[in-house]
Amino acid sequence: MKEVYDYIESNKERYIEWLQELCRQPSVAAQNRGMKETATLVEYYLHQTSASTEQLSTSGYPVVFAEVNTNAEKTLSFYNHYDVQPEDPIELWESAPFEAEIRNGKMYARGVADNKGNLMARICAVHAYEQVYGKLPINVKFIIEGEEEIGSVHLDEFASKYPDKIASDGCIWEFGYKNPNGRLQVSLGVKGMCYVELRARGANTDLHSANAAVIKNPAWRLIWALQTLKDENENILIDGFYDGVLEPDETETQLLEAMEYEEREILSSLGLDSFLLNLDGLELKKKLLFQPTCTICGVESGYTGEGSKTVLPSFAKAKLDFRLVGEQNPDKVFQLLREHLDRNGFTDIEAVQLSGCHPAKTDPNDPLVRTVVDNVKDVYGQEPVVLRNTPGTGPMYDLCQKYNIPAISLGVGNEDSRNHAPNENIAIDDYILGIKMMSKIIHEFAN
Known part of the structure; x- marks a missing residue:
């Protein structure tokens, strides 16, 4: 993988520019602002790879679907979305929300963390891998909806209408962050x-x-x-x-015990003295996730x-x-x-x-989970923090577990990415690491 990593480093300015261009295009689903233009722009970047693309209609905004079919035994899908939250309140932004300004090593833009940074990192990973090796060792699908920020109201309809399009051996879900200690979080489900x-x-x-x-x-x-x-x-x-x-089982309890949750730092950053019911330690983490x-x-x-x-x-x-x-x-x-x-x-x-x-979970022993967890250290230099599920929510069940497709979440965000808030951001270094990590997953999932 050294050749791929070197290629990503040599072309990181191009990949940063691609992300800036995408973030400069508003795509606010709640206001029907820039949706058609963004879907077309996403297709443009997918065409920088060997992927075939199409916009599949729903009762709402279309799903951008892309596929790299190498006739391999395994297929990996990426779920993302091209819509973003409204940028209000605009007066609290330190730079224009759709300017994608870079300062102090971070890119600031509405949607850069949720979800355009993750989407572009995955496109760039496929691009870099193909540039170095010519061909992916697996089949890859991109499922990119335009309604996540308004409740994914037609995603279940899409999945029911196109079961062959969503079929895969595993799905990399749309989000992911580093924790305050700088360790990558890997989540195996959602509430x-x-x-x-x-x-x-x-x-x-x-x-x-x-x-x-x-x-x-x-x-x-x-x-x-x-x-x-x-x-x-x-x-x-x-x-x-x-x-x-349900109460956590033995494996889930072990994951809870190993989970880092920086209680003092979180309380301090929020200006609070304690969590609800004065909970701490294992019971606090159990309440948060279970x-x-x-x-x-x-x-x-x-x-x-x-x-x-x-x-x-x-x-x-x-x-x-x-x-x-x-x-x-x-x-x-x-x-x-x-x-x-x-x-x-x-x-x-x-x-x-x-x-x-519905709530959604993936078996901690699934091959996709092992592929991701076992290879994080190769890219990030330290083991990930594995969460049984996040305390947040998404339509994972409708696209994955309902069809027996395992799903796992990781991405390019940080503990202060400020999703849905003014000054949304990601670190440029995390974006480049995210491209490398996705290329590593593509390489290893074939095995």
Whole structure:
């Protein structure tokens, strides 16, 4: 692999320019901004390799599909996305969000960490390997969707429509980071998600708050309903909610014990004195990765501007996410929530499921896992931190585990990449290492 690594080093300026060009093209799915142009640009870079490409239609934005077919025995797929989050609030960026400025060894741009840096690293890995050896030792597929940042709402539809396109012996998932100690994290799964909006309605118009003596306040109704969901000890009070939550087995417990989680550094960076319930050590890591959550993401009602306005609101809403683990099912969780609200006297509260995805895990002993974990040190100089799953969520199940395809996550991000926030960034050195790592995986997965 020395020849490939040397080629990557000799051509790193080209690969950096490719990433800058991609990041300078906005692709905000939530606003339908730059989506067509970005899909076409992604195809352009894929054509720098021997890959054949096509844009496969869905009920939303197309999936860019590419394939390098060498008639090899094994096939590896890469899942990525070309859409990004909106750049707001723009005033908090130190450089323009779509300028892709490089300063102090980092590239700053909306989407550079999530997910264009990882996407381009994988394209460049295939390019470098082909330039040195002429031909890949495996078949490679790229599955690049345009709706990840709006919930991957049509990815399951795509997978069902094109089972032959997604078929592979393993999938490298879209994200990955170094931890605060500079060690690469490798994740073997993701949590699931049930995302819900609760809505409470009162009078058919906002009223003077003098009417609050006799007219229902939907804000209070919503608050009282929310209060029934979880107690002060973090126990979720929905009957049947914990069905399907599994205790970590022996292998998973070993991974937890070996997992680095820099408690003091994390608390200090967040300006906090302690974690929930004063947890630490193994129990803290267990709760982070193996326990579900019920989170109020936002509440909206009435007047919240400057000064005072005596108003009785006519409407209130809250957005909640339930992170799911083990064998929990997002549709079942939503059903349990509806039943819970009705049982507690809140039949008037409307509940809408906005999105849902299943938890997903890959066997730690799968050949793809061993290929990745056993070769990280060759590129990064130290062993990786292996996570049983991340505390975050993605549509991994719909594309992989549902079809018995193992999946694993690693990438070019860092502990301060600031995904979805101003000044999103990756380190240039991590980007180049990521290209080398992907080329190493391509080489070793053939064995």
